Each structure stands twice: as structure tokens, then as C-alpha cells.
Amino acid sequence: MKSDTAILSKELPKTDPRVKLIAAKMKKENYKPDALIEILHTAQNAYGYLPKEVLAYITKSLHLPPSRVFSTVTFYHFFSLKSKGEHTCIVCTGTACYVKGAQAILNRLEQKYSLKPGQVTPDNKLGIQVARCIGACGLAPAVVIDNDVQGKANAEEIIETINAKTGII
Amino acid sequence: MNRQELQALAGKAKGKHEQFKHKICVCCGASCISSGSEEVLKKLQEEIKTRGLENEVEVIPSGCMGPCNQGPLMKYLPEQTIYQKVDCNNITAIVQSQLIEKKPIEELLLFADSREKPFVNSNEDPFFKRQMKIALKDCGDINPENIEDYLAAGGYRALEKAFFLLSPEEVIAEVKQSRMRGRGGAGYPTGLKWETVYKYVSDQKYVICNGDEGDPGAFMDRSVLEGNPHRVLEGMVIAGYAVGSSKGYAYIRGEYPLAIKRFELAIKQATKLGLLGKNILGSNFSFDIEVRIGAGAFVCGEETALIASIEGKRGTPRPRPPFPAEAGLWGKPTLINNVETFAGIAPIITNGGEWYSETGTPKSAGTKVFALAGKIKYSGLIEVPMGTTLREIVFDIGGGVQNGGDFKAAQTGGPSGGCIPAEHLDVKMDYESLISLGSIMGSGGLIIMDKSSDMVDVARYFMEFCMDESCGKCVPCRVGTKMMHDLLQKICDNKGTQIDLDRLEELAVYVKETSLCGLGASAPNPLLSTLRHFRKEYENRIMNHQ
Numbered sequence: 001m002k003s004d005t006a007i008l009s010k011e012l013p014k015t016d017p018r019v020k021l022i023a024a025k026m027k028k029e030n031y032k033p034d035a036l037i038e039i040l041h042t043a044q045n046a047y048g049y050l051p052k053e054v055l056a057y058i059t060k061s062l063h064l065p066p067s068r069v070f071s072t073v074t075f076y077h078f079f080s081l082k083s084k085g086e087h088t089c090i091v092c093t094g095t096a097c098y099v100k101g102a103q104a105i106l107n108r109l110e111q112k113y114s115l116k117p118g119q120v121t122p123d124n125k126l127g128i129q130v131a132r133c134i135g136a137c138g139l140a141p142a143v144v145i146d147n148d149v150q151g152k153a154n155a156e157e158i159i160e161t162i163n164a165k166t167g168i169i
Numbered sequence: 170m171n172r173q174e175l176q177a178l179a180g181k182a183k184g185k186h187e188q189f190k191h192k193i194c195v196c197c198g199a200s201c202i203s204s205g206s207e208e209v210l211k212k213l214q215e216e217i218k219t220r221g222l223e224n225e226v227e228v229i230p231s232g233c234m235g236p237c238n239q240g241p242l243m244k245y246l247p248e249q250t251i252y253q254k255v256d257c258n259n260i261t262a263i264v265q266s267q268l269i270e271k272k273p274i275e276e277l278l279l280f281a282d283s284r285e286k287p288f289v290n291s292n293e294d295p296f297f298k299r300q301m302k303i304a305l306k307d308c309g310d311i312n313p314e315n316i317e318d319y320l321a322a323g324g325y326r327a328l329e330k331a332f333f334l335l336s337p338e339e340v341i342a343e344v345k346q347s348r349m350r351g352r353g354g355a356g357y358p359t360g361l362k363w364e365t366v367y368k369y370v371s372d373q374k375y376v377i378c379n380g381d382e383g384d385p386g387a388f389m390d391r392s393v394l395e396g397n398p399h400r401v402l403e404g405m406v407i408a409g410y411a412v413g414s415s416k417g418y419a420y421i422r423g424e425y426p427l428a429i430k431r432f433e434l435a436i437k438q439a440t441k442l443g444l445l446g447k448n449i450l451g452s453n454f455s456f457d458i459e460v461r462i463g464a465g466a467f468v469c470g471e472e473t474a475l476i477a478s479i480e481g482k483r484g485t486p487r488p489r490p491p492f493p494a495e496a497g498l499w500g501k502p503t504l505i506n507n508v509e510t511f512a513g514i515a516p517i518i519t520n521g522g523e524w525y526s527e528t529g530t531p532k533s534a535g536t537k538v539f540a541l542a543g544k545i546k547y548s549g550l551i552e553v554p555m556g557t558t559l560r561e562i563v564f565d566i567g568g569g570v571q572n573g574g575d576f577k578a579a580q581t582g583g584p585s586g587g588c589i590p591a592e593h594l595d596v597k598m599d600y601e602s603l604i605s606l607g608s609i610m611g612s613g614g615l616i617i618m619d620k621s622s623d624m625v626d627v628a629r630y631f632m633e634f635c636m637d638e639s640c641g642k643c644v645p646c647r648v649g650t651k652m653m654h655d656l657l658q659k660i661c662d663n664k665g666t667q668i669d670l671d672r673l674e675e676l677a678v679y680v681k682e683t684s685l686c687g688l689g690a691s692a693p694n695p696l697l698s699t700l701r702h703f704r705k706e707y708e709n710r711i712m713n714h715q
Contacts, residue, residue, distance in 0.1 A: 034481035041423070041462055068482075075483040075640075076464035078423050095386030095580060095616045096542035098630055132467065132634070133385035134424050137542035137614075138200050138237025138549045147426075149203035152238070 085127025094133030232396020346522030353507030384583030387614030404511030529555030582611025587698025646689025
């Protein structure tokens with residue numbers, strides 16, 4: 001509790017371009033509390049996740065209770081309080097992908113990298129996640145590696161691509 | 170820009186296109202892009218330039234053409250010849266053959282690897298022949314990032330007609346006459362909804378476009394927003410005019426970055442031309458649209474939860490009434506329609522409500538877009554008249570089950586829907602017929618399953634989805650979906666008993682009847698429909714552990 005109070009009063013470096021981005025977004029939205037989700041999107045895009053200090057900064061700027069911000073962040077799947085890793089691999093588990101064997105791909109990746117969905121390797125190089133549906137059902141099963149959709153995915157090819165990107169062998 | 174200037178601009182845009190003898194569209198929908206269509210587009214543009222054909226041949230990136238798993242796709246107009254799985258190395262040969270020698274390369278045509286003889290004119294291929302495109306008209310033929318393409322194809326003429334020739338009451342009357350029903354899933358008559366919002370007197374009303382396509386296995390809204398964003402935008406402005414609103418929100422899934430980008434671009438282009446903003450086309454009607462990006466919560470497809478999310482809060486639903494038409498966004502009367510519903514508005518205004526109502530069945534008028542996927546030979550985006558049978562969709566359009574397998578079931582309506590077994594393949598795809606089989610129309614996801622799908626596991630899969638996505642506000646949904654999931658898991662693990670099955674059925678009724686919103690109320694549907702049509706599989710798990 002004490003540490004969280006300390007976080008709330010901590011100032012973020014104003015010269016950090018990421019902070020500037022969030023400040024500009026808040027100004028554009030007129031510091032309206034109803035733009036909270038939009039601002040959180042900007043912050044997550046800038047940092048890759050939502051560090052507590054950043055949430056505290058947004059909380060103060062929008063004059064919202066911390067509970068309101070925290071409850072909103074934890075409600076939506078898109079927002080993460082932890083780093084998602086330098087490289088991300090998202091396995092789509094939508095219905096079409098499920099029918100076409102997404103679980104087998106996920107099992108293979110979990111086994112290969114000793115990660116469960118939502119976890120990141122100790123060196124923060126790779127994070128594995130699952131998505132509810134990315135809407136690429138015509139190409140099922142689909143996997144997204146660093147924003148690139150890989151259709152008709154095959155576990156071994158996915159592993160090859162991941163290894164090439166992350167340097168993991 | 171005023172009305173005359175719009176007409177002049179549309180005429181000019183049309184003239185510009187008519188200068189070209191040929192048009193080549195390269196599909197740049199999200200699916201084809203992931204198959205490499207952007208490189209194909211670049212290579213093709215270079216090829217046309219090298220040959221000095223740039224004044225004769227127009228090359229554009231287009232929206233989704235339909236057969237997504239055959240991408241990247243490239244279409245030659247006016248011949249309507251589609252090439253599939255286009256490789257950058259084939260482009261020179263295709264251009265030489267198709268454009269110069271006027272002889273299509275048969276082995277590279279759409280479905281060449283699976284049909285005995287592919288069709289040079291793709292409109293003759295059964296995949297397209299059985300379709301009827303209203304919401305998807307122009308999608309795949311125009312550049313979604315260029316408003317002039319939309320204008321040249323007759324875009325914004327419906328808006329012009331509505332503003333200058335029709336009163337708001339007359340617009341609503343046309344929509345009512347069309348008998349169109351909401352394409353988001355519930356099937357509420359669109360005209361009636363518009364009329365209700367129109368009748369409430371308020372200083373401010375809102376129009377919301379629901380693009381939070383959360384059903385796994387559905388990508389209709391994504392494809393429409395990516396392929397023809399101006400059509401959705403035009404529908405929203407007409408709706409604003411009809412119900413008396415000056416502010417619209419488009420709530421689009423965060424998982425669809427390309428749809429967001431293209432819709433935002435469409436807003437920018439329309440604003441620049443005076444088709445959005447203050448005094449549209451010189452009339453005294455003003456309308457603005459803002460994009461809100463969803464943050465990944467299935468429940469936000471429910472209208473009251475979506476409103477909470479636009480207000481920047483947790484997306485939890487609230488009891489209705491009051492319905493959003495009376496007290497919605499910030500307590501003001503609010504019209505919420507799905508992307509596909511808005512995409513159908515412009516043709517209704519242009520051609521009249523009666524024209525639209527002539528297609529489909531007596532109770533379900535018009536056409537429906539389906540996202541056909543799963544174990545199907547030709548997956549992709551299709552639009553068919555309401556009342557087309559499931560058999561026609563699966564076998565005539567979709568080419569049957571993948572690898573010649575046997576059809577087992579079709580899943581409609583996502584986690585709120587159900588599974589239709591083979592004995593009901595002749596069911597008409599309309600709202601009532603699907604409900605009578607224990608499924609729902611839903612937003613249009615249509616997943617085909619073959620014998621490799623275990624129906625008990627399918628029920629478990631959807632229940633896991635609902636359990637995860639339950640917002641937690643009401644007990645029946647929060648606790649009930651968890652209990653049902655655990656029982657289904659137990660049966661899947663071959664540890665279930667008859668008592669568990671009885672308990673499941675009992676719980677399903679409780680959850681269905683007592684949940685606060687549609688998510689909970691429909692969560693038992695996949696379970697109930699698989700129990701109804703595939704009860705033997707449950708019993709086999711329990712009695713014989715197989």
C-alpha cells in the first residue's frame with residue numbers, strides 16, 4: 001500500500017518522448033474522463049504495456065480516482081500491467097482456428113519455449129499470448145508474430161520464424 | 170462543398186476511371202495482405218509502368234473479394250478474371266498473357282487447383298454465382314482509401330437523395346418498408362428502432378456503429394470496414410439525419426488495426442469534402458463521427474456495455490429498460506446499429522425500401538453476409554439472400570467439406586449460437602428457422618465442422634469462452650458459466666456421470682433465464698444445441714468413456 005502511494009506521487013520524466021505522446025493525447029481529448037480508454041491505448045502503444053507510474057500519471061491528469069483507472073485497465077483484455085516481451089507471438093484461438101488445430105500449435109509452442117499464454121521468457125525476449133479471434137478465419141489456423149499475421153500456420157514454421165526474430169534457438 | 174459540386178466531382182471521378190481500358194484490383198484486405206498482396210501490388214504497378222501502360226491500365230488496392238484462403242487475389246476488370254495465390258514471379262507472365270495476348274493463364278485462375286475447369290469470368294463460378302451482393306457491393310472493386318473511387322461508384326448519392334428529396338420521416342419510412350432487421354444478431358427491425366429514437370425529444374441524440382465484432386469465427390464487419398468504409402460512414406450520416414442526431418461514434422475492435430485506419434481515413438476524406446461536419450452539402454444538417462477503439466471485451470458487443478465503454482468505463486451491461494433508444498450514451502436517446510446494417514442503408518435509400526424487401530423471405534428481408542470458415546473447401550466472405558439453404562452455402566458456394574470429408578455440423582452465432590447437424594442441411598438461413606433449431610443467426614460467423622470435431626469439446630470450448638468473457642456483474646452468468654464449464658471439462662475428461670449431465674441441463678435453464686444480459690442468457694446455447702442434436706456423444710463419454 002505504502003509503495004503504491006509513493007508511485008502516485010512519483011513524477012515521470014517530462015522529456016521522455018513516450019510521456020510527451022501521452023500528454024499530447026490527453027490534451028487533445030481535453031482531459032475528459034470518458035477518453036480514458038483512448039488514452040490507455042496511446043500509453044500501451046508507447047510502452048508496450050501499462051507501467052504503474054504511467055497509470056498514476058494518467059490518474060492525476062484526468063482527476064480520476066485510482067480505483068476507476070485500475071478497474072478499467074484490468075477489465076479489458078487488451079491492456080496489460082506486465083511487459084508482453086520484446087517479441088510477441090499471439091496464437092488465435094477463435095472458432096475456425098480451434099476447429100483447425102490451434103490448440104496443437106499452442107501446446108507445441110508452450111512446450112518449446114516453456115511458456116504459458118501470458119508469460120514472457122526470463123530475458124524478456126519472447127512473450128506468448130492467445131487471442132479470442134483476430135478475424136483471419138479464412139486463413140485458419142492463424143498466428144500473429146510481431147503484428148505479422150501468419151495464415152495456415154504450422155507449428156514448426158512458426159518456431160523457425162520466432163527463432164529467427166528473437167535469436168532463441 | 171454543395172450538392173452541385175458533389176455531382177460534378179462524382180462525374181469527374183467517373184470520367185477519370187472511364188479513361189482506362191482496364192482495371193486491375195489487388196485484394197488488400199487483412200487476409201490477403203498477410204498472404205503477401207502488398208508486394209504483389211507493388212510489383213504489378215512496376216510491371217505496368219515498365220510496359221508504359223499506366224495510361225491504359227489502372228491498378229488499385231481493393232477490399233476483400235471473398236475467397237480469403239486463395240489469396241493473394243488479383244482481379245482483371247472488365248473481364249472479371251481473378252487470379253489466385255499470385256506470386257510476384259508470375260506477374261510478368263500474367264500481364265503478358267491476360268493484357269497483351271488476351272489469353273488468360275488457366276492454371277493460375279481462381280480455384281484452378283481444385284475445379285476441373287476454372288472460370289475466366291469469375292461471376293460464373295458457383296462461389297460467386299449463388300451470391301447476391303448488397304452490403305458488399307463495390308467491396309473488392311474500389312480502392313477503400315480513395316473517396317473518389319466510392320463517388321465514382323455512386324457513393325454518397327443516397328445521402329444526397331435523403332437530404333434533398335426526403336424528410337427524416339420519409340427516410341425512416343423507406344427503412345421500415347425495406348423490412349431490414351438488425352444484422353448484429355438479435356434481428357430487431359431497423360426501421361422501428363430508428364423511429365423510436367426519432368420520436369424521443371432531446372437536445373442531443375447519438376448514433377453508434379457497433380463494430381465490436383467479438384464472436385470468434387466472424388469477420389464480416391472487419392471486411393466491410395476494410396473494403397468499403399465510406400459505405401458504413403454514409404449509412405451513419407443518413408441515420409443521423411433521420412433520427413435527428415449530430416454526433417456519431419464508431420466503436421471498432423482494437424484487434425482490427427487496418428479497419429480502424431481505413432475508417433479514420435474515410436472520416437478525414439469525407440470531412441474534407443464537406444460530407445461530414447457542419448452544414449453537410451450546404452444543408453442545415455451537421456454531423457460528426459468519432460472512432461472509439463475497443464479494448465478486447467466480448468461483452469462490449471452488448472449495447473449497454475458498449476455505451477459504458479464509450480463513456481470510458483468498464484464495459485458492464487445494465488438492465489433494460491430503459492433501452493438505449495430512450496436513455497443511452499450519457500443518458501441521451503441513442504441509435505445503435507451494427508456495421509453491416511449501416512452498410513445496407515445507402516442501397517435502401519437509393520433503390521427504395523420496396524426493392525430491398527423483395528429479396529429474402531417474408532420475415533427476413535434482404536441479404537446476409539456470412540464469414541464461411543472451418544473445415545470448408547472454399548472459405549471466405551459471402552453474401553446471400555436470406556433464406557438460402559445451409560446446403561447451398563456449404564456445398565454450392567463453399568465447395569463442400571475440406572479434403573472430401575463428411576459434413577458433421579455448422580456452427581452459427583458464435584458463443585451465443587448453436588450447431589446445426591447434417592440432417593438439417595436444408596434449413597433456410599433466416600432468423601426464425603435458425604432459432605427453431607436451437608441456434609441463432611448471430612452476426613454471421615459460419616464455421617463448418619467435420620467428423621474430427623468432438624461436439625462435447627465444442628460445447629466446452631464455447632463455455633470456456635463465455636466463462637472468461639463474463640463481466641462478473643450478475644451471479645447467474647459469473648458463477649453459472651464457471652460451473653457449467655467445469656462439468657463439461659469433467660465429461661470431456663471421461664469422468665462425468667449421468668448426474669453431471671442432469672445438473673448441466675438444470676444449470677443451463679437457470680443461467681438462460683436469469684442472466685442480466687444477452688451474454689449470459691445465450692451462453693448455454695452451444696451446450697443446449699449440442700445436447701439436442703448430438704446427445705449420443707455426451708452419453709458415450711459418460712457410459713463408455715469414449
